[in-house]
């Protein structure tokens with residue numbers, strides 16, 4: 206008897222030692238998580254937080270444990286579990302058991318505040334490692350700061366998109382100044398005009414990243430002096446405020462942040478005559494001024510103090526011409542979506558000797574011009590690697606003007622007026638060529654195309670190219686992405702079978718004959734778009750296992766079969782990474798392939814419209830949170846719509862079941878689905 210007791214004792218203690226030292230999480234943390242679960246399990250997203258004793262909570266969704274030593278919780282992520290709801294009040298004491306917690310993400314939960322006496326202040330003495338707190342997208346007003354001010358270990362605080370305007374603490378943000386270790390503060394998307402927020406930040410002496418975008422800040426609320434106290438600031442985002450026109454105040458006080466590296470001033474009201482930048486920003490590397498009022502002839506002299514500037518984005522203004530002096534460090538310049546017109550003199554850019562990336566897309570440029578005697582000077586631009594000329598009025602002569610750009614790796618000339626065939630002889634270093642949406646015709650005679658041995662991306666879609674694929678296409682063995690959709694190609698695809706690195710193939714809307722076995726050549730294929738060609742079903746390929754794992758397959762109107770519809774190609778049985786499937790208008794038969802949803806847990810779109818699928822609609826066994834659109838209209842479905850469809854696809858946005866033989870009632874639960882639009 207005695208011995209038996211000992212055996213039991215030993216067994217139990219060995220088991221509990223295993224429980225403590227094994228991989229499993231601590232029991233009292235598991236129980237504490239289960240107490241949190243009802244508040245964050247609105248759509249049953251925490252289904253795997255199960256109540257079975259001994260279940261390892263370190264493996265649950267949203268949990269991160271310190272697996273190296275203590276097995277205690279260090280990360281808890283409870284994002285977007287009820288963002289569309291009415292506001293509710295959180296009991297922050299529920300986090301007290303997690304004494305090693307480092308990061309807590311509570312984004313998008315409609316939290317309006319904390320229960321009285323159960324706020325975050327309770328955590329300050331216990332959770333001494335808490336560094337990351339994400340409270341973005343809730344319903345908080347600035348009285349939350351009263352509760353956060355003691356969390357002195359915080360290094361990252363996100364309060365973006367809350368409701369501080371509904372406040373009964375007019376100076377709520379004054380408590381910021383206690384968070385002396387804070388390095389990142391995101392207050393974007395908060396209309397906090399009234400709170401004079403910048404007045405209260407000067408105590409944040411460690412702050413490096415500050416976002417005040419979309420805060421309805423007006424210029425007089427930009428307290429330059431207080432900003433200047435944030436001496437360690439490296440990143441400042443003031444984008445989309447109430448028409449800030451300059452970053453110096455009335456009495457001429459200028460921004461002086463000698464460590465600032467990135468400044469975003471997009472969506473404000475900067476005009477060309479205020480385009481001057483103070484000496485105090487000498488470390489600035491990146492300046493973004495999209496969507497302002499810069500107009501006319503832009504003199505960039507004002508930027509000359511920014512000797513370290515590497516990245517300048519002036520897109521979406523009304524600039525008509527540029528003249529660049531200085532800025533020898535500039536590596537990337539965007540002038541996209543401005544009013545550059547007519548003939549652009551490339552000479553204007555010769556002082557940008559380090560430029561690697563230039564974006565001139567969506568202007569009205571008719572030609573690039575470089576005065577004859579400048580042939581040599583253009584070599585200054587020989588460092589240019591990426592040039593975007595999309596959406597202009599350029600014709601084929603542009604290729605002659607680009608001759609000096611000998612290092613070009615990526616060239617975008619989509620949506621221009623290229624005609625006939627191209628002369629690409631001078632561009633052998635190209636890796637990416639985009640000429641979508643022009644009027645190119647004759648492909649075979651493109652000079653030098655097959656010589657682009659380094660080409661990885663080729664997009665000639667939406668042109669008027671006729672005829673067969675040239676045989677020398679097989680030389681482009683580095684190609685990863687090929688898009689020749691929306692042309693008039695015909696014939697077979699043999700020249701492509703050498704291109705075994707292809708990951709993306711789009712042949713849609715041509716007149717190709719595509720044998721199923723063609724796919725076997727591409728072990729890395731992820732995107733296959735072959736709508737409106739002719740697919741040849743080959744029985745031999747039905748049995749072979751494919752090497753590729755597709756993310757996207759679109760093969761609408763590929764099979765026109767008079768007889769009883771064909772079965773689905775078997776390679777689909779081996780796919781488990783699909784996100785988008787369109788097999789519409791193909792007369793496929795058999796039962797509805799709902800197994801596609803079982804096998805592919807990331808599938809979002811399943812489009813089976815216009816086939817001959819029959820039988821009742823059977824649903825996958827586990828709920829699928831990704832599915833957003835299911836279209837099985839125009840088939841031969843029978844029976845009823847199962848009412849479990851709502852819990853199977855909680856985020857369904859579109860459900861199409863018309864033109865079938867379905868009977869019975871429409872499940873009432875569909876009326877309660879929050880994302881359902883159609």
Ligand SMILES: *[C@@H]1O[C@H](CO)[C@@H](O)[C@H](O)[C@H]1NC(C)=O
Pocket residue numbers: 267282284310312339
């Ligand atoms: C929660 O949201 C934050 C911020 O968007 C993100 O960094 C984090 O990875 C998210 N967690 C999960 C589990 O999605």
Ligand SMILES: *[C@@H]1O[C@H](CO)[C@@H](O)[C@H](O)[C@H]1NC(C)=O
Pocket residue numbers: 240296298299320323
């Ligand atoms: C908040 O949670 C703690 C810990 O579970 C609990 O002791 C306390 O009673 C709760 N407070 C309220 C007001 O529910």
Ligand SMILES: *[C@@H]1O[C@H](CO)[C@@H](O)[C@H](O)[C@H]1NC(C)=O
Pocket residue numbers: 317318319346347348349371372373
């Ligand atoms: C601000 O939030 C607190 C709770 O944290 C709440 O008591 C108060 O009513 C809110 N103020 C306004 C004006 O909504």
Ligand SMILES: *[C@@H]1O[C@H](CO)[C@@H](O)[C@H](O)[C@H]1NC(C)=O
Pocket residue numbers: 407408430431434
């Ligand atoms: C901010 O800087 C000014 C002068 O640069 C100084 O007088 C003031 O004390 C600083 N404020 C804080 C809170 O550090």
Ligand SMILES: *[C@@H]1O[C@H](CO)[C@@H](O)[C@H](O)[C@H]1NC(C)=O
Pocket residue numbers: 477478500501502503504
């Ligand atoms: C600013 O733009 C206006 C309107 O286009 C123009 O008249 C003026 O010359 C520009 N000023 C400078 C300094 O470029």
Ligand SMILES: *[C@@H]1O[C@H](CO)[C@@H](O)[C@H](O)[C@H]1NC(C)=O
Pocket residue numbers: 528529530531552553554555556
């Ligand atoms: C290039 O810089 C030199 C020296 O600063 C200047 O004289 C010249 O006008 C600049 N050229 C252009 C096109 O901006």
Ligand SMILES: *[C@@H]1O[C@H](CO)[C@@H](O)[C@H](O)[C@H]1NC(C)=O
Pocket residue numbers: 571572600601602
């Ligand atoms: C291309 O456009 C330029 C400028 O509009 C024009 O001068 C030239 O004649 C055109 N060349 C061709 C081949 O159409």
Ligand SMILES: *[C@@H]1O[C@H](CO)[C@@H](O)[C@H](O)[C@H]1NC(C)=O
Pocket residue numbers: 654655656677680
């Ligand atoms: C393509 O490669 C073959 C040899 O593999 C070569 O004979 C032919 O000239 C190449 N075509 C082009 C256009 O470079």
Ligand SMILES: *[C@@H]1O[C@H](CO)[C@@H](O)[C@H](O)[C@H]1NC(C)=O
Pocket residue numbers: 676677678679680699700701702703
């Ligand atoms: C494929 O490449 C081999 C050599 O790498 C070459 O001999 C053959 O002609 C190529 N086939 C096609 C269709 O280009």
Ligand SMILES: *[C@@H]1O[C@H](CO)[C@@H](O)[C@H](O)[C@H]1NC(C)=O
Pocket residue numbers: 778779780781800801804
């Ligand atoms: C996909 O589902 C089919 C039918 O249920 C099954 O035969 C196949 O093994 C599954 N494939 C994967 C990769 O799960």
